[in-house]
Amino acid sequence: MRTYGDACAAAHALDLIGERWALLVVRELLFGPKRFSDLRSGLPNAGPNRLSQRLAELEESGIVRRRKLGPPARTWVYELTDWGHQLEPVLVHLGRWGRLSPFRDLSAGISVDSLMLALRGDFDPTVCGDLSATYALVFDDDRITVRIADGRIDITRGESLTPPDVTLVTDPVTFAAVMTRKRPLDEAVRAGDVTVSGNVALVKRLLDALPRPQTVEPPSA
Numbered sequence: 001m002r003t004y005g006d007a008c009a010a011a012h013a014l015d016l017i018g019e020r021w022a023l024l025v026v027r028e029l030l031f032g033p034k035r036f037s038d039l040r041s042g043l044p045n046a047g048p049n050r051l052s053q054r055l056a057e058l059e060e061s062g063i064v065r066r067r068k069l070g071p072p073a074r075t076w077v078y079e080l081t082d083w084g085h086q087l088e089p090v091l092v093h094l095g096r097w098g099r100l101s102p103f104r105d106l107s108a109g110i111s112v113d114s115l116m117l118a119l120r121g122d123f124d125p126t127v128c129g130d131l132s133a134t135y136a137l138v139f140d141d142d143r144i145t146v147r148i149a150d151g152r153i154d155i156t157r158g159e160s161l162t163p164p165d166v167t168l169v170t171d172p173v174t175f176a177a178v179m180t181r182k183r184p185l186d187e188a189v190r191a192g193d194v195t196v197s198g199n200v201a202l203v204k205r206l207l208d209a210l211p212r213p214q215t216v217e218p219p220s221a
Helices: 009-017 022-029 036-042 048-060 088-098 112-122 172-179 185-190 200-208
Strands: 064-068 076-080 133-139 142-149 152-157 166-169 195-198
Touching: 009 022, 022 036, 022 048, 022 064, 022 076, 022 088, 022 112, 036 048, 036 076, 036 112, 048 064, 088 112, 112 142, 112 152, 112 172, 133 172, 133 200, 166 200, 172 185, 185 200, 195 200
Parallel strands: 133 166
Antiparallel strands: 064 076, 133 142, 142 152, 166 195
């Protein structure tokens, strides 16, 4: 492992998670365990050898662990340790900072987990008021449950144990466009790119609780 050779705790943290793809592996595991193939789908630009190397390093550092699921799955998955989960606020705040950048390529690919991290980071409890609802977000085979109550947002991978108030079926690119106000929800629904089952007004209230920050001015030439 390369090191900065610096006793600063921030420098040591970068020794552990500063290699390319390391933090994005953490991002992909924030909302639940994944198989290696699932991680490859979420990080398509990371080669399999590089991804395997990052996973091995994160596992050796105690940030990620590998375990075998019980029946009927009986497959190996990667998940964050308790210490690894403590990186969530780091990623949330890093995302908030990055959204201020005028240089971000919004046409690049985006994973479901990246969207959910943005959803958590953008959520403003002062705007949601008395909103209390459970949302089922369906992206092909990936299902996410979002619960909002008492000004808090909770996001988990998997189906809700209780019937959701509203179910939204779409794809990551469309959802990102709707989240960022680049595409109106009503237009995406009319075009068939979003299907909403349940109370559409609850989806609009969720979107209202996601105010978009203004980007910083780019440096003058």
